[in-house]
Amino acid sequence: GHTLVTIGGAIRNLGKIDQERKRYPLNSIHGYRFAAADVAALADELWRYPLKKRRHVQGLRADRADIMPAAAIAYDMLLQHSGFDELIISRPGLREGLFFEHFLSHLPHPLLPDLRRFSILSLARIFGFDDAHSHHVAFLATRMFDDLQGVHGLDASYRELLWAAGILHDIGAIINYPYHHRHSYYIILNYTLYGYSPRELALIALIARYHRSKGKPKPREMALLLSEEDVRALPILCGMIRLAEYLERGRRQVIRDLRCHVDVEQGWMQIEALAAGNAAIELWEAERNLDVLSQALDMEVELVEGVWRAA
Numbered sequence: 001g002h003t004l005v006t007i008g009g010a011i012r013n014l015g016k017i018d019q020e021r022k023r024y025p026l027n028s029i030h031g032y033r034f035a036a037a038d039v040a041a042l043a044d045e046l047w048r049y050p051l052k053k054r055r056h057v058q059g060l061r062a063d064r065a066d067i068m069p070a071a072a073i074a075y076d077m078l079l080q081h082s083g084f085d086e087l088i089i090s091r092p093g094l095r096e097g098l099f100f101e102h103f104l105s106h107l108p109h110p111l112l113p114d115l116r117r118f119s120i121l122s123l124a125r126i127f128g129f130d131d132a133h134s135h136h137v138a139f140l141a142t143r144m145f146d147d148l149q150g151v152h153g154l155d156a157s158y159r160e161l162l163w164a165a166g167i168l169h170d171i172g173a174i175i176n177y178p179y180h181h182r183h184s185y186y187i188i189l190n191y192t193l194y195g196y197s198p199r200e201l202a203l204i205a206l207i208a209r210y211h212r213s214k215g216k217p218k219p220r221e222m223a224l225l226l227s228e229e230d231v232r233a234l235p236i237l238c239g240m241i242r243l244a245e246y247l248e249r250g251r252r253q254v255i256r257d258l259r260c261h262v263d264v265e266q267g268w269m270q271i272e273a274l275a276a277g278n279a280a281i282e283l284w285e286a287e288r289n290l291d292v293l294s295q296a297l298d299m300e301v302e303l304v305e306g307v308w309r310a311a
Helices: 009-022 036-046 068-082 094-103 115-126 131-147 156-168 180-189 198-209 220-225 228-247 280-287 291-297
Strands: 032-035 086-089 255-263 268-275 300-307
Touching: 009 032, 009 036, 009 068, 009 086, 032 036, 036 068, 036 086, 115 156, 131 156, 131 228, 131 255, 156 198, 156 228, 180 198, 198 220, 198 228, 228 280, 228 291, 268 280, 280 300, 291 300
Parallel strands: 268 300
Antiparallel strands: 032 086, 255 268
């Protein structure tokens, strides 16, 4: 393969030292990319320190201070001889592998056909999400993404992150409702979503954070993890989920679907919300929250009501 994945407490602790020095914004070690050059530098540094000084190295657990020089040198040698320019740290290790092998080996493989989807839905269920509401917000948001593909030009990977944020956007309500968008952000960032990279985790959390009309979408402390394209995509995706949230304001799926009509030359687009009943509240709320998507796409956005007709 082309990726070196490592397990074990020693490499997790070495990675934590590197995270501290780089002011890495996530608390999780899972999926962390540790450059070979940084492993080599740490190996060269730690063996020079006496034990007492090693115990005070930021990020290094005091009870592992005695073995860290040897561990760092071993990983440095591994990288040198294997030719990899980095390694990826896995949070699950030998214990988890033994558990799966002992208790689940009789089950058909793969155990989880879609690990990423399972991770999102598992987290949502842990925090008692509103299944119908969350899935409908995700549906409306991804519908906008698809209809506006020719305008925003984002690749399909962003669509999946938008869906994930739609499912998870309200999980923070279990703590309290007034600031649930912030709580959702915190929960997502501090939960290991298996199958997702740290960058993707940051984007999902940010999109969920800005699903409400509470501030202009910004990368905040997650900027270190994001690419230029991610920074461009963030307000677009936040604008979509925010509109989807307010079109589902009553949590009754009265806006069954939507269609987007675009005139690129005139810099104008129309979002037609297809209602199956009185949607006055949803349309009023959504009308007040068109600005984020409008500014992100640099287009005038009009919201109109259409009539839902079942196929």
